[in-house]
Structure formats: structure tokens, C-alpha cells
Amino acid sequence: MSLTLPRWTSTASARSPEGFESFYKDVRGRLLLQTYALTGDLHASQRAVRDALVVAWHHWRKVTRLDEPEDYVRPLAWARAQRRSSARWWARREDVDAEARATLDALGKLSGTQRKVLLLTHLTSLPVDRMAREVGVTRATAERELQTASAQFALHRGVPSAAIRTVLEALAPDAGQVRWPRPSILMRAGSARRRAHTTIGVVVAVAAVALSGSLVTDAAGVRPELASKGILDGSASPTPTRAPAPPPPPPDPLTPEALLALDQVVGAYPGQWTEGTTSTNTEGDGLVFTCQAHRYADTKGIGALVRTFTAAAPAASAPKATGPATVGQSAEASADVTAAEKTYRTTVDWYAGCESPRVQLLATRRVVGVGDEATLMVLRAWNDPATTQVVGVARTGGLTTTVVDTRPAPKEPGAEPPDAVLESSAELLATAVTGLCTLPDHGECAGAPQLEEASPPPVGRHPELLVEADLPPVPGVTQPWVGTRASKVQDNPAATRCDKTTFTEPGVTGARTRTFVIPDAAELPPEFGLAETTGALPRKQAQRFVDDIRSSLDGCTDEVFGTDVERLAQEETGPRDLSVWRLTVEVSEKRSVRYLMAVVREGNAVAQLSFVPADDVSIGPAAFIALAHRAQERLGQLTSP
Template identity: 40%
Template sequence: MPTAEEFDEFYVTTRRGLVVQTFALTGDLPASRNAVRDAYVAARHHWEKVGRLEDPESWIRPKAWAAAQRRRAARPIHRERHLDADQAATLEALHKLPDAQRRVLVLTHLSELGLPEIARELGHTLPRLDELFDTATAAVTAALDCTDDEVGAHLAHLEAATENVKLPRPSIVRRNGLRRRRNHAVVGSILLAATTVAAGAFVAVSAPAEAPPRQGALVSKKMLLTPAQVAPLSPKTPWRLTSTDNNTVGKGINTMCQTAQFADTNGLGTWVRKYDAAGAAPRKLVQTVEISNSPGAAKQAYDTTLGWYAGCKVARIQLVDAYTVTGVGDQAQVLRMRIPGAKDRSFVIALARTGSLTTSTVLETATPAPAAATSMSSTLAASVTDLCTSKVAGTCVSAVRTTRTLPPPSGEAPGMLAIADLPVVPGVRAAWSGTAATDATRNPAATTCDRANFAASGATKPTSRSFVILKAGLPSRFGLTETIGTFATNRQAAKFTDQVIARMKACPDKELGSTVTQQLIRTNRSRDQSFALWRLGNQVSPSKPEVMYWIGIVRVGPNVAQLLLTPVKKYDVDQPTFGLLLARARDRLHEVRR
């Protein structure tokens, strides 16, 4: 049976080399140091098994590398400041390589493994290994302006950058490994690790850090969606499972609105499973599960993931509608989105949290309209049911109900339209861009017809924001402006709105050259809301073309929003499209807090 003394000897003789390898792989020394420490703690926990392996380091290294890459992804702007020019250039050359090539180069030059052992550890055939090595070597020699024989020396020079790294004594690692065995399910232990690291705890410390539970012990691959469970989303075409991984290799961006590799950068693990289905309307499905340290951290991950889609800025994307799902986990929601075009794309995003787990399922279809929200709610319920077998899960599944709701906050400007709310303009493929919200002492959404002045009418801190489409060659006059304001009372806000409606009605008689068409006015007294829009034409002189506008005003209680869209020639929208935009502006007013 492997002994504690054997572990101590193994740890002391191999730890420094593993730090160098992990640093070369990630370029992040603190992340490498922490990951190596945690991997050895896990090895001590399982030493009776690991110690019997022919090469115990082959068990530890993948765990250290995955953890380091995850930590690296959590702070992508981190840069080492103590590197010399050669070390910095070597890391830059390495990190321009694909992950598979970088791993081959690191193990070949910075480990004592032979080619068969490297191929076995990385899961490649020997011919494939040779191909990856040759390609990587050619790229690095070109970047460093060196020969093939000098690449190893450049990588070896990285060891000097790790000389001052302080690693815990064997006795500390041993104690942590034993403690991990006794209390393996302590999900919050990583918080202690973070505190310890902040205190400089790679020397002797009074409260040594415990390694977090293994990802597979909390959520296994068996808890992910199966082909049978996703089959209803493509009843005429079978789904094909294409991949399952922990999202630590590559950029880790798996869906169209995702802005970061992980929603919880301090999480304990991630699973990503992908499916596709061929046919007349091809489909793709991506399921993601993130494991957080606590339900509170998972709630933040849930909000972050929801924000990716609610605040999506992909060109031409539109948030169609949103739904609350009850009876699935601790909280759940479904969003439907689309990108109209010659090749239509639609998306349904189903998101849920249960305990310390956050799961999302994104369905992409080559159709103009997204799939029904209820169908994705069923898939989400199946996902949460599987995840509820985890010991860190929370509320499971009961009676599932899907209800239309207001759009979630976009994270841009509370109470105002977001990029994903804006209409698609025919003939324009570029994305909308929005300015920051600014104080509107003067209302830039007003015209000479309505003369709406929020500030002079008593609104508190009116705010304005403008939207344009850059890099599309559109005339500078094209754009959209929104102004919102909150009045002291509902009655005062209603008076302001009624005044704008009256002025627009009288405008053709008072403003020569002005025409008002396509008028639509709705008032819901019971809900204390108003809704009105107009098509305004303004011709300054017979020699100049008529300038057209879409004008809209909406009220929800004491909150009012005014929109002014200035189309130019063919770059225009119809009344139903502008009406939907105005309705979304009304929905956003519910975000305003008095």
C-alpha cells in the first residue's frame, strides 16, 4: 500500500516541474500555483489509488491544467510583470497556438515523458502527435526567430520565472488531503482557499486551504440531457450528440450572446454538452451546467447568464419575448430571440437554478420564428430533474407553468430600450449602437409638433439615450432617440401625455408643411397606461425633400417614454414594427424605481 512517506517524496520531487508546465500552458503564475497545490491535495486524498499508478503525475497533471485554465479564464487581462523579454515573448508565442498544440509542446520539452506516454496522456495517435508537434514548433520558431533546436531552451527558461513560487510543505498538503477525505462534500471550502491565498498562505499557515470537491463528484455526465430527453425539440429529425467537455479548452464561448467563458468565475466546475439535428431546418442545442460554491454564488451566475442574453448586442438580434417558469428549480426563465435575414436564425434560451447549480439550454433553429417556450420549459424540467440527484442541488420539479412576463433587465440603462429591443432595418446588416443615458434638460426626442419638455413639465431627472447603426453607410440623419421621465403623480404624467397627443392632433393646422398620418392612440384607464404613435412628415420648402419621422409616447403610471425614429428613404420600418418597439419601451418603464 502506498505510504505517506512515499507521497511526501513524490510531492517534493515533482511539484516544481508541474508548476513550470502549468505556467507555460496558461501564462498565469498565481493560477498555476493554486491549481498545482489543489491537484496535489486531491492526489493525497486518493493516494491509495493514485500511488499505485505507474505515473501518478499523469493523474495529477490534467486536474492541475484544467483548474489553472479555468482560473486563467476568470481574469483574462492578468499579465505577469516580472518576466524578462524572452520569457514574455515565449509565452506570447505559446498562447497564439491552439490548446492541443500547446499541450504537446509543453509536455515534449518540459516533462520527462516519452512520445508514447505523451500520446496516451493527451489521447492522440503517434502520427497525430507528430503533426501537432511539427506545426507548433514551426509557429513558435517563426514567432521567436529561432531554430527548432532552440525552442526547448526558450521553454526551459520559463522555469526561472517560477523560482520564487512558494508551495506548501508536504505536511500541510498531507493534512489537507486527509481533511478533504473526511469532509469531501464541503462546497464552501474554496472560500477558505481564497482567504488563505490572499494572506500569502503558501508558507506555513494556521488555517490551510482545502481543495474543492471534484466536479464529477458533484455533477456527473450522467446528469446531463440525453438524446431521448431532447428528442421532442426535433420530432422529425434525430439529434446527434457531438461533444461533452468541461469548457476549459479553447475560448469556451458556446452560444451567440455569451460574453465570458464562465458565468461563475470562481465556480467548482462546468459541463457543456452539444447536440445537432440535420434536416430542412437544421437545429443546434447547447446545454451548460455550472457548479458554484453556494446557492448565493449560483444565483449570481444565473443573473449573469440571463444578462448575457437580455443585453445581447449581436447584429440584428431581437428579444422576441420572455417567460417565467414556475415549478422548475429555485428560479427559471425562458427567452425567445431571433435574427431575421436571408438565412433566418431563431433561439430559445431556457435557464434555471437549483441550489448551487445553474443550467442553461440554448436551442438554435434555422427558422424565422423561435420554437414555443413551453417545449423548452419541458426540456428545462428534464435537465433540473437529472441535476437534482446532485448533493448540491436545491428545489427540484413540481407542476411546471410557463407564463409570459416582462423582458429581464438588459444591464444597459434601467427603464430604457436596449440594443436587443431595436427593430431590424431592411437592407442593413450592421448592429445598432447606443449612447450612454444622459440628463435630458432638453428633450432630443421632441419635434416642433409635440414640443414635449419633460423637465419644464415637472418630470424628475429626465434621461435621454440615442441609437445609431455604425459602419453601414447610412445617412447621418438616421437614428433613434428615447427620453424617459418620472412625474410626481400618475395624474401629472397623464396630463403631460394628453398634452402631447393634443399637440400632434393640431399640428397640421398650426405647422405649415407638416402632415400627420398613421395615428394610433390607446388609453387604458384601468391600468393607468397610455400609448400613442404617429407618422410625421415635415417639408421645410418645396425645393427640399420631405423629412419623415416616427413619433411615439407611452405612459405606465407616473413614468413616460417618448421615442423619435428618423428613417431615411428605404431605411425605414412600418407601423406594426414601430408599434412593437413602442410597446417594448412601455415594458421597460416597469424597471423604473421611484
Template identity: 40%
Template sequence: MRDPGQFDAFYAAARQRLLLQAFALTGDLAAAKRSVRDGFVAAWHHWHKVARQEDPEAWVRPLTWQHAQRRHTAHFWHREGSLAPEHRATLDALDELTSVQRRALLLHLLAGLESDDFCHEVGLTQASARRQLRLATAQFAIHRDIEPDEVGATLLALGDPLEAIRLPRASIIRRSGTARRRAHTSVAVAAVSVAVAGLGLAVSHDATAVASIGGPRGTAVVDTGPGAPTTTAHLDPADLLGGSQVAHLAAQPLSETSTGNNTDGTGLNVPCQARRFADPKAMAALVRHFSTPVDPKKGKPTGLVQVVERSADAKAAATAYDATLGWFSDCAGTRMQLLAAYQLAGAGDEAALLVVRDWASPVTTWTIGVARTGSLVTTLARDVADDHGPDLPPFVSTVGVAVDRLCTADGGTTCATTPRKTLGAPPPGPSARGMLQAVDLPHLTGISLPWVGTSPTKATTNPAATTCDHADFSGSDVTSSQTRTFLVPQAKLPTQFGLSETVGRFRSDAKADAFVSGIEKKMKSCEDRNLTATVEEFRHQPAGPLGETHAWRLSIDVSDSRTIDFWVAVVRRGPVVAQVGFVPVDKARIDQADFQALVERALARLENLPPA
């Protein structure tokens, strides 16, 4: 039995406090008033449950804050003529804080909660919540130009202009709550009737959501149309992975070290990341970092980071997903190497897994999963300070868990089933599409400088050819061609050192096949034609669904005491042929396995070629 008198007393005692909190959170008085009204309407709707709470206000407050964030207009107070300058200054200072910092400050000083109590509401550990509160207090004091011990009084002063605000009478709130309860009951009865009539057929309603920017940093908002139930769309820290979901990804326990909306610092959380946000118009973002204790043997802990971005819609998120993957083909100027690329099936709408190694000391191996569910893109990156191959199955499983925690959140759609990885094409590079990138090239023992690639040019000559094959990509059967060369320019290596690739598109599959066959014949007959040459074919993969591959090691004696080695390969996929040639020197060599892996990457890169 719901007691109107008990509710009315609660409403009278709590409404001004919640109005002040909502106003301080958003700076939008109209949104704050409406959110308080809606919060208490929902409370009366559920009063049989709320009344039994130890602190009913703790039930209403999160709902009120969510409604306020959903409705408010950014920097609304700048257009509010009746607002005093000191109150505008307070709201400006609050706007300088991150979403997490602002919520922590208001929960502590306006809601009266200690960090141990509000850490769950902001999705942080107790230690992180205390740290964010300290930062928020210091930052607010700086931006408001006051002493830290004046912060509480300054925030409470925001309530002065709210004293004259008239909120609906308790009886009006109760009538609205009762009407809402009846409406929900009617919908439930109708749904049961449909289910019975359909003999158990499941019926679902798919409301179209329209997203718009309107919340504070780190928050997105959604309206579901006139008359639809009030919903809030934002990135909730509770939807990120927690310690129990990531514990198996490291030999030692992974502990959360921070959670934020990626507005602090550089905003660069994963290797090769080109900019703070993959979607420049992202509506919201969250980043959570984990770390293990320092390993005394290796000196560097295992790290883990999860990044989530919310785009306006699934189309914009798909673009952000592609941009995120593209970062890992554009690691120019670094010693990063993309070791492997996989597609992940069963992990949201689309997903991929990459293994990247940073050869700079200490050698670090990164395992990176990127997945999209609806308008949400999440990136999970683990770094381990070693040069061993990572254990991938547990990581693949964790990507699925990350998707499952997001797929039912605002903006999420497709959940995970049982994620499975299959080798796939690497992400396209920003330039030289379809060709090798610097990140594909193997590590050179003893060389601490990065590979640098030239810009692609038309293949009027072919630097990847050898004196055995003389392959020419400028003939009439070639409709388009490009060539580029990779060097380590600051390493002061002999001039013959270098790695080159030439790619040509032929008029037909048959023309390309004939071109490759011609190279094969020339390489087989090279020893007969050049007595100083030794040719060893170590890779022969006939044409199949993924293409064909041929690779040779060529040695030419230029004197009694000097021999020049060449690694050369040719790959074909349909009408497209690529030739790769590498000339090592004593100070910069790679082994056969590394070159073979590079040739397979060149074949995979052909999938990145734009349409003819």
C-alpha cells in the same frame, strides 16, 4: 448469507488496484487510502448484492473514485515530500487533462476497460468515449514528454510508492461494514416507528450541506457533517439531457456530439456569452452538445447545447443565473435581436425563456431557457437556421425535464411541475438600466451592420422629440433623466437617420400622467398648427396594470417632392415616462409592426430601472 472468506479474497485481490486508481485520479494519498477503505466497507455492507455481481470490482470502483474526489486536496502531491520527481510529473500531466479525459484514461489503462464498457461511467456515447480516450492519451503523452505507447507503463509506475502502504485488514473492514449495517437498520426502524406513531405523517431530515472546492476540474464536493452518511457531490453527465429527451426539438434526430466540463476551446456555447463561466468561482461545470444531420436545403443543422454550472450555494447560483440572463441583453457589435422574453413558472426555483435571432447570414433563431434549482444553473439553447418563430411549448417542456434531472442531484433542490410561460421583462442590460439596448432594435432590411448605442447622458435636450410635441425632460417635475441615441455608424446613412430614447422619472404618478397627456394634446393638434404635417395615431393603450402606450406616425412635407417621416411613441409606468423617436431613410426603414414591438419593449425595459 454473507461469506467472509469470499469477501476477504476479493479485498486482497482488488485493494491495491483501486488504491492506485484513486491515487492517480487525485494525487492525494490520504484521500485515496480512505476512499478504498470506505468503498470496501460499503461493499461488505451490501455484500449479499455485490457478491452476485459478475464483476464486484465494478461495483466498488465508482464508489471509491467518488469518495476520493470528495476528500482530496487540489495539487496535494506538490506538498508530498516523499514523492519522486517522475511521479510528480505523472500527476502533473494527469492534472492537465479534463475530468472526463482523466477518467477515460484511467478506466482504460488502470481498470482495463475498453471504451465500449466505460462509456456509461463517464456519461458519453461510445463514439465520444473513444474520442476522449484518444485525446487523453495524446495530451498526457505531450505533457509527460513520453511516447503514446509508454502511457500505460508510466501510469502503472505510480503504483511503486504504494507497495509499502498498509491498508486495514479485511476483518477490520468487515467489522466497520457490519456496524454500518446495524446503524442503518436502527435508523430505518426508528423512521418506521415515527411514521406509525404519526399515522402516516411523512418525516424528512434536511441535512445542511457545506460545499467546497476540492475535486478535479468538473467536480464539486460536499460534506454533510460529522457522522452523516458519506455522500458525493459532483456534476454527473448522467444528469444531463439525453437523446430521448430532446428528440422532439428538431425535425431530424438530435445526436449527442460531445460532453465535457467546458475547459476546452473558448468555452463560449451560446450567443452573446460574455465569459466561459457565469459564476467565476463555479465549483463544476458540464456542457453537452447535440446536432442534427446537415439539411441539404438549408446547409446548416439544428443544434442544441445544455450547460450546467454548480455554484457554492444557492445565493451564488442566483447571481450566476442573473449573469447568464444578462448576457442576452449585451450583444454589442452583433446583429442579434432579442425577440421575446418570458418568465417560466414551475421550472425549479427560477427560470426564464428567451427567443434571440441572429440576422447575420444564414439567419439563425435561438430559443434559450435558463433555470436554477438550488446551487445548479442550467442553460438550454437550440438554434435553427431560419427566420420563423420557434415552436415554444416543446422547448418549455424540455426545460422542465432538464430541471427534473438535476433537482435531485448534488446541489439541486426544487424540481419542476408543469412549466408555464408568461411574457416578462427582458434581462437588464449591463448599462443604461431601464432603457432600450441594441439587442432590442429591429432588423433593418438591406443593412448588414449592427446597431450601436451612445452612452446615456442627462436629458438636457430630448433627441426623441418631434416638432409637434417638443417634449422636455429637463423641467422641475423631473427628478432624473437620461437619453441615448442608436445609429449604424459604418453604414454611411444620411445624417437625419437614427433612433433615440429619453427616459425621465417624475416627482409623482400624477406629474408623469400630466406630462403624457400634454404630449397627446400636442400631437392631436399638430395638423392644425402645422399644415405640412400629417399625424396618424396607430397605438393607444390607456393606463393599466402594465402601464400605458401611445404611438404615432408623423409625416412632414419639406418640399413639393420631399417628405420626412417620423415614428414617435411615449410610454409610462407609474412615475416614469419614456419617449422613443425614429427617423427612417430610404435605405434603412422598419415597418409599423416592428416599431410597435420596439415601443412595447421600451415599456417592458422600464421594469429594469433601479429603485428611485
């Protein structure tokens, strides 16, 4: 049976609860297919359809007077699905079959307007004029976008244009995949929503009556009609009251005027800038910035805005630009401060543990004096051309904002931007918070920002371990690092033939290990990669642990035939230790293997790190020493025994 063309029609009996039940059962499948095709997020789509139908029951008398009640519900469901959907949700689900995944991928390559006109054309029976009106464009624009969308979808999906409707209808989830609530549950929710709205109206009306009634008295200055009914003296029987309805969600406080303005960006980074679009970020996949994992950090938020700015390209004869090429700001409003705190942490996690390929976290700064909490992070995207991102995240009350500036990367690998650049970024973040402080939901505002060095924010279930975003690029290799899942230690893959260190001895707690490889680089040998093992010990035992490894490495050249050991770095400062060696091992008369190993201690937590290069492919000693320092920073997250 087709899920697209049948339409529910209103009758007199349709205004009854039975009529709503019939409407609910008839339209929910079509609306779910449409919202699923629009967003690719089945869970968000089902919730959106459910909530839209709750609103329909709230206004059921008005809805049933419409010629096409379904046309009232559909825009509500579509808007809610886009607001709640996670970007490329289907790409992470194993239960999405290949055909559906291909269809969703093809839809994802269309613009938001193209996707809407395509779905309205093939999954509804709307005429072109009404379809254009629902999308918010002219008929000519709708026809042009439909023609482009049909051609692009057919090309990306590999089907003829005549098969588009069939392919889209095949997305319909199986009945077994979806569990719908009973109609009575939706009607109760809609009735509660109606009572909540009525309560607000009654409060306003009572206030008006009280004001006007205080001016109406008889000659004696009393109100005999009210007194005769026992209302003034409280003798009348109390009217039964219902339990209070849940309060409606707070209104969206965000306004475009609260975001960064063009002159503020020019003030921070002098030059010719163009202000781009300002939107609620409901179009496309919603991924505006590199490392952004989802459309919104707060999927239950009450508002969101995004604005972008672009610098004019320099003339060919001009020196290479060093300032930012783009600046962007996002702002999210949460329902309360607790939700905003979680939104802030989620946003920081996106960048501290960036999952975008070949993006490295270079530095982290704590920003003091800006909002309730603020962090600045520097990232390097190693694609061609390489770019540097300075990302500022701040929270003030129930509002969270992110400011990202992207600029060409310096030639020196791993080089951080100068302090002046970070200070400019911090000042622009402070300006963004000042703008949000014009809104009612703000908390602490911004003064002169002060930057303090900070360890990278904790990421994941085992924040003491390195993540992909910590690893430097491998010269000549364009494929990304991939880390294995952290596991309990049985064998220590970071040990060398000199120390043979284990993390299973008595006293070691919380031991975990993880390895990193580049699986898509077919030219690299299988042994190429990085391994890290961590654990915690009582303080004195942790110091002995490090001393024993150092002693083993110092004597290895004499004691292990065919092994040469060179110490590259050693640092000892109170509770912190760091040592790095280069080992060369003869595996035959004509071939030697050279690799790098480090041991670090942070208080009572210890880690061993080893890197095995290929003959002519390596990250180099300097990058490995920097990585050992990052491992030491992460190690501070290991819980003490």
C-alpha cells in the same frame, strides 16, 4: 533571458523551504507565460500558477523526488487557468498591445489540442513522447497536430515557422505587470491545505480506532492503560489545538448521466438526432451558444458540463424543416445556493441583453413549476440564414442549467414561434431539471411546466432603457446596431419640432438618454438612428406630461408650417399609455423627411422614442410600434421618485 528551456533540478537541499522558494522564483515566469498563451487571460493565469504552486508545497516531499518537479506543477496550472479563464479576455483590454493581441488571436484560431502541443513544443523542453502523453494523445497524433498547429499559427500570425518560439516568448508579461505573493504566503496556504487533508484522514482513523477499541478490554471489562494516563476521566492536560483549517471546496456533483439523453431530445422533437460531445468546456474559447458571454457563468464554480445534439439534415426534396436543427445543454455546479442564484442571473443576463451582433430578443416567458426558478427566452439571429433560438435557463438548488434549441427562422420578421414550440422547449427544460435532481445538490425539481408572459429581464446599470438586443433589423443593412452609453439628460434627442419636450423640468428624476446608430453602414446618412429618453415624475404630473405631448402633436399640422402628423397607435389602460406618430417635415420644395415618434408611460415613468430613417431605408411602422411596446416593458424598471 529565455523563459522556456531552463529547468529547475531537485537536490537534497531543495526539499527545504529555501528549496521551494528557489523553485517558485525559477518556474513562475515560465508557467505564467505558458498559461497566458494557453488562455489569453493574464489574471486567471496568475491565479492558476499561484494555486498550482500551493498544491506543490502541499506535496513538496513527493514533488522533490521527481526527476522534473516542474512537470508535476505545469498540468495543474494549465488546468486551473482553462477553468477560470474568460473567453477572449484580451479582446476587451486596452492595455494589450497590438503584437500580443495578434499572437493571442492566432492562438485562439487553433483547437485546444493544437494549442497545447504548440506551446509544449516551443515553451518547454519536453521530448515528443512525454509531450504527447501530457496532452493525452499518441505520438503520431501529437506530431500531426503539431505540424498543423505550426502551419496555421504561422499563417494567421504572418510569421515564418522558424520565428514561432520568438513570437510566443514575446508574450511574456513585463515584471512590472505582475505582482507575485511572497513564497511564505504560498507555503502557509499549502500547509493549511495539508492540514485540511490530514484532518479528514484523522477523522476517519479515529472513527476506525473507536470502533475497534471498543472491542478490546481486559478481564475486568476496563481499559487500564488508557485510565492510567488520565484519558478516560479527563485528568490529562489538554493538547494545544490549532485553529481549524479552511474546509476544502465541495466535490463536483455533476455527472454525464444527469444531462439530457438522446431519447429525451427525440421525445421532445421527433426526428433523427445525433448526440455530440460531452465535455467540461475547457477547449477553445468556451463559447458554445450564441449570446454566451464567457466560458462559465460561475467562474468560481465547482463543476461544468456541456452536451450537444444535431438533427439530420432533410433531403433536398423534403419540405423545409421547421423543427430545431441543434439542441445543446450546459450545466454548472456552484459552491452554494447563493452562488448558484448569481449564476442563474448572470446566465439570464447573457440572453436578455445579448451582445452578439444582430440578435434580437423577441419574447420572454416565466416558467412556473420547474426548479427553484426558470425563464424561457426567444431570440432571433438575423444573419443569413436567419435562425430562432429558444433558450431555457433554470436553477435547482446549487445547480444551473441552460437548454438551447436553434431552428430556421420564419419568413415573417419578428414572428414568435407558436405556443406549441415554446411548450415543447419548456418541457425539455423540465426534463433537464429532472435529470439534475438525481444529484445531491438539487433543490426544487420539475412538474408540468406552465408558461406566463413576462417583461424582459432587467439588463445593465440602467435597465429602464432599451438595449441593442431590443432593436429590430434594418432591411437591406447587415451591420449591427450600436448604442451609446446612457447619460444624464441635458438636451432631449428624442424630441420633435412639434413638442420640443425636455426632461429637465422640476419634478423629473432619474432622467437618462441613449441613442443607437449603425456606424459601420457607410451608405446610411449621419442622421439615421434611434433615440430614447426616460425619466420619472409624480403620477399626476407624468399623466400631464404625456397629455401635453399628445396635445402638441395633435395641433402641429396647423401650427407648424410644412409639417404633417399622422397618429399610428394609441393605447390607454389605467397606469399605462402608449402613442405613436409618423411625422413628415418639408425641408425644401423637393425633399421631405419622414420619421417616427412614440411616447409611453408606465405608472409614473415616461419615455420618448424617435426614429429617423433614410429616404429608402427604414424599420417600418409595425416594427417601431413593437419597439415602443418593448420600451414600455423596460420602463417598468425605473425607480419611482
